[in-house]
């Protein structure tokens with residue numbers, strides 16, 4: 001049987017994509033549970049539904065490419081290589097956390113992995129992405145900056161300033177919009193004059209395209225090709241990935257602004273079971289094998305929760321350390 005998936009990637013890589021998506025889903029769903037138990041406090045924005053974007057895109061980048069994102073970024077950090085234990089501990093505010101428990105959910109940061117944050121200010125990552133790209137070009141490092149952001153960020157001035165300077169200075173930035181149709185409770189057509197976000201780069205002479213963000217293979221192929229173009233041309237590019245979050249904006253949002261019917265349409269497009277089905281249909285995995293993968297991910301996440309629970313709080317004396325003044 002001809003396998004469409006095998007034409008894209010070797011079996012090992014295809015299975016890795018599935019493994020990572022499952023780990024992300026299990027991690028996020030465990031976060032919801034820990035929030036309900038009061039172990040995670042403050043804002044918590046979960047990524048369930050959008051896994052194909054983080055997983056497909058990261059696989060299309062090089063390890064030394066920088067990644068920046070917004071505040072819905074646990075999977076982006078984990079897929080880049082952050083230890084789920086240290087990410088969970090960070091969400092618990094523990095000393096063993098990725099940022100010593102001082103950042104929390106919205107401020108994950110791992111420079112050793114070239115994961116440069118986690119930004120709670122909508123559009124805060126754009127100028128930093130451009131600055132990193134300027135530095136990378138100046139030092140002739142050959143790496144690019146992948147800057148993830150939401151549909152709700154594109155009306156911030158920083159988006160337009162970043163696009164402009166990235167083009168004027170010919171900087172290697174791959175802008176990746178995760179268009180999940182909502183900025184908190186506001187549907188994208190109510191906030192954007194042109195809701196086809198990829199078309200908005202024409203004013204800056206930046207090429208762009210749209211991709212199905214529920215299809216991990218499509219995202220991977222598009223990002224890989226886009227990244228190669230950025231690297232070769234030393235020019236910015238923008239990809240708009242059409243996706244959907246299955247939960248509310250944050251844990252405190254019951255998402256009353258969207259209909260159950262709409263949610264059902266998108267749940268039918270859930271990137272995990274759909275990719276699983278293709279893997280099985282094309283003889284790359286068995287249903288049992290994929291179930292085992294999920295069980296392994298569940299164990300890994302439970303170990304992360306246990307690690308976070310048992311970890312110490314930061315010392316009081318830590319309060320004035322790591323402050324940028």
Ligand SMILES: Cc1ncc(C[n+]2csc(CCOP(=O)(O)OP(=O)(O)O)c2C)c(N)n1
Nearest residue numbers: 072120121122150151152153180182183184
């Ligand atoms: C500068 C700024 N303005 C407003 C907010 C409040 N805020 C938090 S998230 C958000 C919506 C962002 O939506 P989007 O970029 O689509 O990301 P998504 O939540 O869909 O992932 C807003 C307005 C903020 N954090 N920063």
Ligand SMILES: [Mg+2]
Nearest residue numbers: 150151182183
């Ligand atoms: Mg959004």
